[in-house]
Each structure stands twice: as C-alpha cells, then as structure tokens.
Amino acid sequence: MQPTEILGTLVHEFPYALFGSIIVGILCSFIGVYIVAKRVVFLGAVLTQVSVLGLTATFLPLFALPHTLGSLGVTLVTVLVLSRLLTGRKVPRDAVLGVVFASSIAVRILLMQKAPKVEVAEVESLLRGDILFVTPGLFFLMAGAFVVVMATYLLFFKEFNYVIFDPDTAATQGYRPAVWETLFYVLAGAAISFATHMVGDLLVFGFLVLPPVSAMLITRNVTGIFTSSVLIGAVAPVVGLFLAFYFDFPSSPAIVAVAFLVLAISWVQSVVRIR
Amino acid sequence: MEPSFIEFDHASLGYGRKVVVRDISFVIQRGEYFGLVGPNGSGKTTILRAILGSIRPRSGQVRVGPTGGPPVRFGYVPQREILDYVLPYTVQQVVMMGRYRQIGLIRRPGKVDREIIQECLEHVAVQDLRDRPFKDLSGGQKQRVLIARALASRPEALVLDEPTNGMDLPSRLSILELIGSLHAESSMTVIMVTHLLDDVANHVKRLAVVERNFFQVGSPEEVLTGANLSALYQIPVAVERVRGRTVVLPGDSHATH
Numbered sequence: 001m002q003p004t005e006i007l008g009t010l011v012h013e014f015p016y017a018l019f020g021s022i023i024v025g026i027l028c029s030f031i032g033v034y035i036v037a038k039r040v041v042f043l044g045a046v047l048t049q050v051s052v053l054g055l056t057a058t059f060l061p062l063f064a065l066p067h068t069l070g071s072l073g074v075t076l077v078t079v080l081v082l083s084r085l086l087t088g089r090k091v092p093r094d095a096v097l098g099v100v101f102a103s104s105i106a107v108r109i110l111l112m113q114k115a116p117k118v119e120v121a122e123v124e125s126l127l128r129g130d131i132l133f134v135t136p137g138l139f140f141l142m143a144g145a146f147v148v149v150m151a152t153y154l155l156f157f158k159e160f161n162y163v164i165f166d167p168d169t170a171a172t173q174g175y176r177p178a179v180w181e182t183l184f185y186v187l188a189g190a191a192i193s194f195a196t197h198m199v200g201d202l203l204v205f206g207f208l209v210l211p212p213v214s215a216m217l218i219t220r221n222v223t224g225i226f227t228s229s230v231l232i233g234a235v236a237p238v239v240g241l242f243l244a245f246y247f248d249f250p251s252s253p254a255i256v257a258v259a260f261l262v263l264a265i266s267w268v269q270s271v272v273r274i275r
Numbered sequence: 276m277e278p279s280f281i282e283f284d285h286a287s288l289g290y291g292r293k294v295v296v297r298d299i300s301f302v303i304q305r306g307e308y309f310g311l312v313g314p315n316g317s318g319k320t321t322i323l324r325a326i327l328g329s330i331r332p333r334s335g336q337v338r339v340g341p342t343g344g345p346p347v348r349f350g351y352v353p354q355r356e357i358l359d360y361v362l363p364y365t366v367q368q369v370v371m372m373g374r375y376r377q378i379g380l381i382r383r384p385g386k387v388d389r390e391i392i393q394e395c396l397e398h399v400a401v402q403d404l405r406d407r408p409f410k411d412l413s414g415g416q417k418q419r420v421l422i423a424r425a426l427a428s429r430p431e432a433l434v435l436d437e438p439t440n441g442m443d444l445p446s447r448l449s450i451l452e453l454i455g456s457l458h459a460e461s462s463m464t465v466i467m468v469t470h471l472l473d474d475v476a477n478h479v480k481r482l483a484v485v486e487r488n489f490f491q492v493g494s495p496e497e498v499l500t501g502a503n504l505s506a507l508y509q510i511p512v513a514v515e516r517v518r519g520r521t522v523v524l525p526g527d528s529h530a531t532h
Contacts, residue, residue: 037361155381162372165359172327172351173376173428220408222362 006245014241016139017132021203021237021255023146024195028207029215029233030153031188033226036212038164042097043082043185044192044208048201049101050078051193053108056123059115068141072193078104079189083182131199131251138198145194149187160184161222199252206256207233210263217266232262279338280305280347280432280464281326286335288321294333295321301483301492305431306462308455310475310482310495314508317486319468323436326466327351340431350425352435355417363408366420370395373427395423399453415446422453432464433457439474451478472499476514476521495521 001009010018035044054074057063063070078100085096112123153160159180162170167177195204215228240255247254279302288296296318303309311319324330325337327349340347350373373395374388396402399419404412409420418438425433435454439447455478458465469475475482476495483492484499486507491498504512504523511527 033362037359039361158372158375158378158383159380161362161364162375165362165364165369166353166357166372168329168353168357169351169372169424170375171329172349172434175376216361220363222364222368225362 001245003242003246006242009245010241014132016134016136017251018238018241020134020139020142020198021131021241021251022234023143024199024204025207025211025233025237025255026230027146027150027191027233028195028204029211029229030150030226031191032208032212032233033215033229034160034164034184035188035208036216040086040093040097041209042094042101045205046082046097046101046104047075047078047189047192048196048205049104049108051075051196052123052201053104053111054193055197056108056111056115059123060111068138068194068197071197072190075189075193076186079185080182083178083185131203134198142194142198145191149191152183152187156180156183203252203255206252206259207236210256210259211236214259214263214266217263217270232259236262279303280307280340282336282338283322283325283332284336284338286325286332286337288318288325288330289333290321290330296485296490297487298335299485299490300335301490303464303466305464307481308458308465308479309467310479311466311468311485312470312472312475312482313485315470319470319485320436322483322485323434323466323468327434347432348428348430350428350430350433352418352421352425352433352438354437354440355414355421356441360410363410365406366396366401366409366412367392367405369409369420370424370427373424376428391427391429392423395426398426398457399423413446414442415449418442418446418450419453422450422457426457430463432466435465435467437469438467439469439471447474454478472504472523473521475499476523499523501527 051071054071058065058067058070163177163180211229211232215225219225219228236259237255240258244251244254281303283299283301285298313319370392399422401419476499501513513524515522
C-alpha cells in the first residue's frame with residue numbers, strides 16, 4: 001500500500017478513529033501538562049483503570065447502564081473521594097493511589113469473570129487499544145466532552161495556573177484552592193473517562209505523560225509547553241495510525257511508540273542544548 | 276484613640292482537634308512593622324494564617340480591619356520552598372499573579388495591569404529579570420520577585436513568612452533593607468514571621484515571641500532578653516550590642532566577653 005493510499009483509507013474509511021484519536025491526543029496532552037506539573041502522574045494511571053472498571057461493570061446485567069455513563073460515574077465518584085483522601089496526612093498520596101489502582105484492576109478482573117463471553121471480548125479489545133472501530137456516537141460524545149472540558153480549562157487558565165503554582169498565596173486573595181483543585185480533577189476525570197472508553201487506557205495514559213514531558217524538555221516557557229504538548233498530541237495519532245497500517249501493527253501501541261520517539265528526540269535535543 | 280488594625284482577643288488556634296496556640300491577646304496597629312518570632316513549630320505560621328483568614332480561632336476572637344468594613348487586602352509573601360517549580364513561569368508571569376484578583380475571573384490582564392507589574396518590578400529592582408524563568412533565579416532574587424507580586428495587589432499590609440530563610444548574608448541584609456524601606460516610604464503595615472532572631476532584633480519596632488507555653492509582646496529591647504530567650508530555647512542565650520546592632524548569641528553573656 002502506498003503512503004497516499006493509507007492516508008486516504010484513514011480519512012475516508014476510519015474518520016472517527018483518526019479524528020477521535022486526534023482530539024483525545026490534544027485534550028489529554030493538555031491536561032497532562034498539569035498532571036505532570038502537579039506530580040500526580042500516577043493519578044492518570046489510576047483514573048484510566050477506574051474508568052475501565054466502570055465500563056466493565058456496565059456489561060453485567062446488575063449494572064446495565066449505558067457504558068459511557070458507567071465509566072463516567074465510577075470515575076467521577078473516585079475523583080471526588082480521592083480529592084478528600086489525597087489531602088489527608090495519615091496515608092501518603094502514592095499509597096492511596098496505589099490502593100485504588102490495584103483494587104480497581106482486581107475488581108475489573110472479577111467482574112469480567114461474571115460478564116457474558118461476547119462482551120468480555122469487547123472489553124479486552126478496548127484494553128488492547130483497537131481504536132479503528134470507534135462509533136460515530138462515541139466520537140460525537142468525545143467531541144462534546146472535548147469542547148466543554150477544553151473551554152473550561154482555557155477560560156480559567158490563569159486561575160488554574162495560580163492555584164497549582166502557589167495555593168497558599170492564592171488562598172489569601174480569596175481563591176479557594178480546594179474548590180479549584182476539585183474542579184480540575186472532575187474535568188480531568190470526565191475527559192479521561194470518555195477518552196478511555198473511546199481509545200483505551202494505554203493511549204490515554206500515554207498521552208497524559210509522554211507529550212507533556214517532551215514539551216518540557218524542548219520548551220522553556222509555560223505557553224510553549226502547553227502548545228508543544230498539544231501539537232505532539234495532535235500529530236502522534238496521525239503518524240502512529242499511518243505506521244500501524246503500513247507495518248500492520250496494533251494502532252494504540254503504534255501511536256504511543258511515536259509519542260515515545262518524540263520524547264527520545266526531545267531528550268537528546270535537550271542534552272545537546274545544555275552542552 | 277485609633278482602633279487597632281489587627282486584634283487577637285484571648286484567641287486559641289489550631290487544626291482539627293490539635294490546639295497549637297492557646298489564649299493569646301495582642302494588637303497590631305496600622306502602619307506598624309511587627310515581627311512574629313519563635314522556634315520552628317511554635318505556632319508562628321498558625322497565627323499568620325489566622326491573620327490572613329485561612330483559619331478561624333477555636334475560641335476567642337481575631338479581628339482584622341475595621342468592623343463592618345471591606346476585607347483587608349494583604350500582600351502575602353510565602354516561603355519560597357513551598358512553591359511549585361515544575362513549570363517555568365517567567366518573573367513577569369509570577370508578578371502578574373498578584374493582579375489576578377483585581378483582573379477577575381475569565382478576563383485577561385490589560386494595559387493597566389502590565390504598567391503596575393512594571394512599576395512593582397522596578398520598585399524592588401528586578402525589572403531586568405522580567406523575562407527570566409522564576410525557578411532559575413537565586414534565593415534573594417526570588418524573594419524580591421515575590422515581594423513585587425505582593426505589591427502588585429496594592430495591599431494595605433505586607434505579610435512575609437520567613438523571607439530570609441536559607442539566604443546568604445548579603446542577600447539576607449539586602450532583603451531586610453528592602454522590606455524596611457517599603458515600610459518607611461509608604462507607612463505600610465508589615466508583619467514578618469521568622470525564626471531568625473537577629474532579623475527582627477534590628478528591624479521591627481514591636482514583636483511577639485511565640486512558643487507553646489510562652490507568649491510575650493513588646494519592643495525588641497523588652498522581649499529579646501537573655502532570660503526570655505534562654506527560657507524559650509532551653510539553652511543559655513545572650514543578647515549583646517555589637518557596633519550598634521543587637522546580636523543574639525548562644526551561651527551566657529559572661530562567656531562572650
């Protein structure tokens with residue numbers, strides 16, 4: 001297959017996969033800058049697993065809700081509980097996240113044992129990251145979430161930055177850091193939930209970490225970091241899907257591998273620049 | 276008689292079930308340069324939080340500003356160590372944060388805000404650093420930038436938490452000189468928290484010494500005595516005058532001669 005043919009096939013036959021992974025790439029790479037800056041990368045991994053747990057639960061007759069609703073509900077409840085637990089002093093932050101991470105995977109495996117066989121295959125396909133069969137309904141849901149979440153982050157860009165950089169001083173000026181922090185996590189949780197349902201946990205977690213870290217290595221200003229991260233998040237799915245078609249690779253790992261390659265180049269560039 | 280600017284009236288302060296400071300009473304007048312000193316963990320920052328309104332007294336009262344009047348605008352200078360240094364905000368961006376409350380939600384900084392930022396940067400002599408990443412600056416430069424940010428909010432009172440902590444001697448003296456000149460030129464109320472006794476001994480007009488079972492307010496000469504400090508730190512401490520400056524030394528006064 002010629003490169004132009006591959007691109008044509010992607011645009012005409014898998015538009016929802018292509019454009020869906022681009023908007024997930026942009027949104028998660030943007031949120032990822034904050035996640036990395038707040039040193040809560042593990043939270044990204046936890047929320048993707050919790051989202052998959054919520055999704056898996058909806059395959060059981062007992063919790064027969066729409067998949068997206070199940071995923072969103074469980075993720076948002078976890079976010080609200082975590083926003084309380086993470087500020088406590090009795091158990092370290094990492095340990096709290098570790099407990100939720102391990103438990104959500106264990107419960108998901110138990111639930112899958114009780115789900116009908118055909119639906120287990122659907123969950124497993126999601127976990128492998130087969131994004132080529134994204135449905136129009138899921139795509140438009142994700143596009144709606146993208147608009148709402150991104151618009152909120154951009155409208156309150158300066159407030160989020162202030163509260164993350166210096167919550168104590170922000171509090172003396174009348175800001176309520178706990179409220180802003182909860183809003184941040186609710187938005188991130190909703191975005192991660194929709195995105196995980198659409199493209200799988202590997203791709204979402206990859207986008208939350210790899211583009212922001214690359215951007216921090218190649219750029220030395222805050223606006224540049226957000227812009228570079230979003231650009232990497234937008235381009236990596238296109239290149240990754242192209243390579244997946246060309247070499248017959250699974251799509252999600254191919255996209256994450258492209259993002260990792262960008263990270264490796266960024267690291268080399270930053271080392272050379274320092275010397 | 277002018278009403279007090281800040282008044283603690285038999286206030287007990289703490290977090291959750293823990294009482295950190297018990298039954299303290301003192302006032303700070305508008306335009307005063309006031310110090311809060313004591314060992315680490317003595318409750319200085321807790322008193323500061325009560326002044327800033329971050330915590331409410333568990334009993335007694337803390338009154339800030341005129342009764343029924345608008346809330347007092349504080350320019351807060353936090354400890355540099357608690358700031359998050361992952362994202363490389365420029366000096367200009369950090370100082371602009373001091374304007375965010377005035378700018379309001381959603382709105383972007385305007386020309387007036389940029390002019391105020393420039394004026395504040397010049398005031399603390401860091402205008403040449405405006406495009407540098409804040410995290411790359413020295414301790415003294417960072418402190419000046421944080422003071423500029425506090426000034427950018429056009430505060431009625433400047434509140435500084437351990438402003439000279441971890442600094443070398445020249446930077447420390449330079450920051451104390453800057454704070455002193457800000458107080459002198461505008462009669463702004465300044466409240467400085469520190470565990471460095473020499474800093475307050477030679478700069479503030481009045482101070483409070485805080486420890487769990489010890490709370491005393493007065494001028495440096497009244498409060499910073501060898502007897503008081505020896506009781507406070509539970510080691511012999513001497514207070515001497517050297518070349519016109521007050522110096523706090525470990526050991527009793529006879530041992531220093």
